[in-house]
Amino acid sequence: MKKYLEVLRECTLFNMIKEEDLLKMLGCLGAKVESFDKKFTIINEGSQAKYVGILLSGSAQVSMIDYYGNRSIISHVERTEMFGEAFACAEIASVPVTVTANEPSEVMLIDCSHILHTCKNNCGFHQQLIYNLMKDLATKTLTFHQKLEIVSKRTTRDKLLTYLSHQAKKAHSASFEIPFDRQELADYLEVERSGLSVEIGKLKSEGVLFADKKHFELL
Amino acid sequence: MKKYLEVLRECTLFNMIKEEDLLKMLGCLGAKVESFDKKFTIINEGSQAKYVGILLSGSAQVSMIDYYGNRSIISHVERTEMFGEAFACAEIASVPVTVTANEPSEVMLIDCSHILHTCKNNCGFHQQLIYNLMKDLATKTLTFHQKLEIVSKRTTRDKLLTYLSHQAKKAHSASFEIPFDRQELADYLEVERSGLSVEIGKLKSEGVLFADKKHFELL
DNA sequence: CTCCTTTTGTTGAAAATTCAACATACATTT
DNA sequence: AAATGTATGTTGAATTTTCAACAAAAGGAG
Numbered sequence: 001m002k003k004y005l006e007v008l009r010e011c012t013l014f015n016m017i018k019e020e021d022l023l024k025m026l027g028c029l030g031a032k033v034e035s036f037d038k039k040f041t042i043i044n045e046g047s048q049a050k051y052v053g054i055l056l057s058g059s060a061q062v063s064m065i066d067y068y069g070n071r072s073i074i075s076h077v078e079r080t081e082m083f084g085e086a087f088a089c090a091e092i093a094s095v096p097v098t099v100t101a102n103e104p105s106e107v108m109l110i111d112c113s114h115i116l117h118t119c120k121n122n123c124g125f126h127q128q129l130i131y132n133l134m135k136d137l138a139t140k141t142l143t144f145h146q147k148l149e150i151v152s153k154r155t156t157r158d159k160l161l162t163y164l165s166h167q168a169k170k171a172h173s174a175s176f177e178i179p180f181d182r183q184e185l186a187d188y189l190e191v192e193r194s195g196l197s198v199e200i201g202k203l204k205s206e207g208v209l210f211a212d213k214k215h216f217e218l219l
Numbered sequence: 220m221k222k223y224l225e226v227l228r229e230c231t232l233f234n235m236i237k238e239e240d241l242l243k244m245l246g247c248l249g250a251k252v253e254s255f256d257k258k259f260t261i262i263n264e265g266s267q268a269k270y271v272g273i274l275l276s277g278s279a280q281v282s283m284i285d286y287y288g289n290r291s292i293i294s295h296v297e298r299t300e301m302f303g304e305a306f307a308c309a310e311i312a313s314v315p316v317t318v319t320a321n322e323p324s325e326v327m328l329i330d331c332s333h334i335l336h337t338c339k340n341n342c343g344f345h346q347q348l349i350y351n352l353m354k355d356l357a358t359k360t361l362t363f364h365q366k367l368e369i370v371s372k373r374t375t376r377d378k379l380l381t382y383l384s385h386q387a388k389k390a391h392s393a394s395f396e397i398p399f400d401r402q403e404l405a406d407y408l409e410v411e412r413s414g415l416s417v418e419i420g421k422l423k424s425e426g427v428l429f430a431d432k433k434h435f436e437l438l
Numbered sequence: 439c440t441c442c443t444t445t446t447g448t449t450g451a452a453a454a455t456t457c458a459a460c461a462t463a464c465a466t467t468t
Numbered sequence: 469a470a471a472t473g474t475a476t477g478t479t480g481a482a483t484t485t486t487c488a489a490c491a492a493a494a495g496g497a498g
Contacts, residue, residue: 141305
């Protein structure tokens with residue numbers, strides 16, 4: 001576990017936790033680490049919602065597949081970020097989403113009941129962890145509002161531009177990389193890939209943006 | 220404040236708080252009660268994100284108005300439910316949404332910093348309140364997933380049917396009332412009101428549902 | 439380098455949504 | 469009861485998206 005301390009320190013779940021305490025905690029929480037190859041499923045829709053996941057390396061996507069097989073990408077998860085915590089904290093029966101590795105990734109999984117319910121050792125960290133989870137969930141709600149702002153737009157063009165301006169803001173620069181290829185971006189914006197391609201082409205020829213692969217610049 | 224105890228007991232923020240402690244707490248938290256007439260603004264977009272709101276009576280809507288004046292309804296808030304807590308807990312500068320009274324309503328407003336940061340009296344309730352907030356935020360994330368499931372559908376018909384099946388599930392019955400009129404439902408589903416009317420008409424003539432005003436039945 | 443796979447761009451036809459405008463129904467007030 | 473305002477339904481034209489299919493470009497494996 002020692003080699004993961006670097007990453008875990010950056011994870012908001014362990015905010016204000018002293019490094020020397022972290023290792024002990026991981027044992028107490030029954031944290032386990034698993035590796036996943038690209039495209040492999042980390043959490044499957046319908047499975048028990050007990051785990052909080054932390055991405056130690058690599059990246060992942062949270063998505064939903066509907067009845068007709070259409071994929072909707074809900075969010076992208078980077079190193080140090082958490083996933084599945086809302087479902088685990090809400091203590092619902094099963095997860096409504098699928099989490100997939102985007103590249104070879106290492107994941108720490110913690111049974112959330114070990115966080116929420118004080119252990120016999122009464123190790124005193126639970127209060128801080130619960131506070132950190134609360135902060136994380138509040139922040140996550142903000143990202144949901146951003147996503148809703150995007151998909152509430154009626155045209156592919158407006159959805160795309162709203163998404164890109166969010167990304168530019170996040171990067172503190174008009175020049176940035178997005179974590180999605182074209183198909184994934186379409187699945188995130190909830191539009192057709194072909195229509196998205198057309199729209200990116202138009203915006204390029206209008207001189208509104210520059211786009212090459214995952215690199216974008218708002219002009 | 221005494222007359223509000225009945226409602227407050229049902230509010231998840233005060234879960235596990237003994238009734239005799241509740242009154243004292245409200246003072247400590249600096250809770251204030253305000254009344255709003257129908258259509259009046261409770262929280263304005265851009266204002267300071269410091270308040271957790273609790274609906275004591277009436278109902279309200281959380282919405283966003285975009286650059287072009289299009290309204291998007293994010294959620295409907297009923298008696299005993301909270302609003303604005305995510306923004307206050309995330310301690311961001313300003314609220315990205317507007318909260319409006321749907322009918323004459325009474326609202327309790329609590330400065331969230333009084334909840335999050337322990338007071339000098341060290342009154343010991345904070346831990347429970349933070350736990351309750353965490354639970355609430357986790358549950359709210361689930362409702363956002365539901366909303367995303369709706370708006371990720373590509374047609375008005377599918378959006379409507381997905382919404383109605385969620386409502387039926389929530390009501391534990393195929394017969395239920397929705398909290399929106401037609402324009403509001405359109406703004407919640409992120410579609411055109413006229414197209415929505417057409418679709419409801421089609422579904423009725425197909426015998427899939429019965430709809431009259433806010434009453435719906437899935438057949 | 440070549441083959442093979444994946445990704446991205448392009449196109450045209452079909453389907454659906456948006457928009458604006460009007461008609462009808464309903465509710466409230468005077 | 470009449471008048472007013474609001475909510476809902478309806479319609480047709482314009483716009484946009486979706487869908488399916490193919491072409492071109494890029495990337496990786498051997």
